Amino acid sequence: MNNWLTIAMPKGRIFDEAAGLLRTIGYDFTHVEQSRKLVLEFPEYNIRVMLAKPMDVVTYVEYGAADCGIAGKDVLLEQNRDVYEIVDLNISACYLAVAGLPNQPLSKIAPKIATKYPHIASEYFREQGEQVEIIPLNGSIELAPLIGLTDRIVDIVSTGQTLRDNGLIEYEKIARVTSRFIVNPVSYRLSSPILDNMIEQLSAQIALEKGSDV
Ligand SMILES: Nc1ncnc2c1ncn2[C@@H]1O[C@H](COP(=O)(O)OP(=O)(O)OP(=O)(O)O)[C@@H](O)[C@H]1O
Numbered sequence: 001m002n003n004w005l006t007i008a009m010p011k012g013r014i015f016d017e018a019a020g021l022l023r024t025i026g027y028d029f030t031h032v033e034q035s036r037k038l039v040l041e042f043p044e045y046n047i048r049v050m051l052a053k054p055m056d057v058v059t060y061v062e063y064g065a066a067d068c069g070i071a072g073k074d075v076l077l078e079q080n081r082d083v084y085e086i087v088d089l090n091i092s093a094c095y096l097a098v099a100g101l102p103n104q105p106l107s108k109i110a111p112k113i114a115t116k117y118p119h120i121a122s123e124y125f126r127e128q129g130e131q132v133e134i135i136p137l138n139g140s141i142e143l144a145p146l147i148g149l150t151d152r153i154v155d156i157v158s159t160g161q162t163l164r165d166n167g168l169i170e171y172e173k174i175a176r177v178t179s180r181f182i183v184n185p186v187s188y189r190l191s192s193p194i195l196d197n198m199i200e201q202l203s204a205q206i207a208l209e210k211g212s213d214v
Pocket residue numbers: 011012013014053054055071072073074075092093094139156157158159177178179
């Protein structure tokens with residue numbers, strides 16, 4: 001099984017777009033969702049697919065449990081792991097932003113910020129010269145300013161619907177987010193025909209899609 005490639009795929013909202021892109025370049029993993037299995041083998045490609053939580057894909061790749069994987073730039077910025085970010089896949093686009101209730105200037109004394117991204121948020125406010133208190137939460141971040149827990153949130157915005165439906169506004173954009181193809185540094189150095197082919201095909205496909213956008 002030594003010449004097999006293990007790829008960590010994110011379960012959840014990125015999966016369909018990521019699997020669709022891989023299918024376009026010749027790797028069809030799209031039937032994986034029909035079972036509860038978390039490791040699937042595709043002998044026709046010599047590829048093993050691991051299904052992981054999006055926040056955990058980078059961990060599996062860093063430790064070499066997977067040779068490569070697909071992860072959001074938000075996760076890469078938050079975790080700053082030792083992985084190579086090889087291709088911007090330009091899928092699952094969204095952005096990180098600071099949001100809060102309208103007409104609420106940031107209070108001068110230790111404003112509170114709710115977020116799933118404590119590292120990104122503290123770096124951002126440090127760069128702005130603001131001393132803030134970060135309140136880590138796991139979801140429904142928009143609740144925090146609504147019920148007066150925090151002054152602001154740092155969270156993902158995609159359509160903007162969650163902010164609108166909760167009467168919140170965006171104050172600043174922090175970073176554009178898309179999914180990236182990441183590779184374990186050792187797997188990259190050792191290289192393999194399957195990994196090389198995947199990187200080459202993905203890069204070519206993204207270049208093609210970019211070309212047809214203009
Ligand atoms: N509207 C969005 N909200 C959150 N993440 C998004 C959005 N659009 C794209 N993404 C990307 O999807 C990833 C999160 O996927 P998903 O929501 O499936 O994971 P999760 O937040 O761990 O899920 P769960 O809600 O099950 O905890 C993010 O890392 C980001 O890169």
